[in-house]
Amino acid sequence: MFKAITFDFWQTLYADSLENWENRQSIRIDNCHGYLKKQGYSCNTEIIAKGMEEAYMVSNTCWHQHIGVSVETCMKKFAETLELSLDKTEIDSLIECLGNAFLESPPVMIPHVKTMLETFSKRCPLGIISDSALTPGRYTKQLMERDGILQHFTAFTYSDESEYTKPVVAQFETTLKQLNAKPEEAVHIGDIVRTDIVGAKNAGMKAIRFAGINKSETDDTLSDAVIDDYRQLESVIAELS
Incomplete structure (x- = not known):
């Protein structure tokens, strides 16, 4: 049995869709527009949408x-695009607007994740290694707490809180240090070959690709195993251990 298991968040534990992302983006724009208007700034939703695009870039x-x-x-960068001079409190408030949009239009927990986490967290410590984009990692924690799974994790590594993204080995090493496990004693589960699988393998871990949501990863010769249903994980973990 492995001494630690790490997971990606997006499209691995939680599934997002283009429709849901577009809805979230609309809420982000409305939230930021409402906040800036309240602060006395004059800007329309079109320029706010442009600023959001620049921030994402x-x-x-x-x-x-x-x-x-x-x-x-x-x-x-968003503020620069809008030609606004915002202080830290105002920037922080805009970030809260983004986080609240995420919680209002969240990704959906993938089937069987909750049961799977309950099972494996009793056997070894679990961690999350996630790249963040415009959703701060702390808001994904709020969602997981709301969904009743946060307590199963003891280590969190988010790119918005660190110097790197996956596949940089440091992201995996930092997490394993928190989990008190060596790379050869651990396995990472994620959906993207370029980031999750390459990073885990370069770190010396086993790597399982979750293909239940992301169907675009067709060129994969690195994964130690591929699953599309978390009910398959028990037997796959046993085979790789």
């Missing part, structure tokens, strides 16, 4: 360069 560019970036930095 900062995150996406850094993600492709494997660099962690805070949501605060992204929202400073």
Whole structure:
């Protein structure tokens, strides 16, 4: 049996859709517009949408360069696009607008995740390694607490709180240190080959690709196993241990 198991968040524990993302983005824009209007700033939803696009581009560019970036930095680009001089309190309030939009239009927990986590958390410590974009990691914790699964995790590594994104080995090493496990004693489960699988394998871990939601990863020769239903995980873990 492994001494630690780590998971990706997006499309691995929780499923997001384009429709849900678009709804969340609309709420983000409305929330930010309402806050800025309340603060006395004059700006329309079109320019706010443009600012949100620019903020996301900062995150996406850094993600492709494997660099962690805070949501605060992204929202400073948002303010720059709107030609607004915002102080830290105002930036923090805009970040809260983003987080509240996430909680209002959240991704959905994937079937059998809750039962699976209840089972495996009794056997070894569990961790999360997630790349964040415009949703601060702390808000995913709020969602998991609301859904009754947060207590199963003892380690969290989010790119908005660190210097890197996956597949940088440091993201995995940092998490394993929190879990008190060596790489060869651990397995990572995620949906993207370039980030989850490559990163875990480079760190010396076993890697399982979850293909239940993300169907685009067709070129995968690195994963130690592939599952599309968490009811398969018990036997796969046993085979890899």
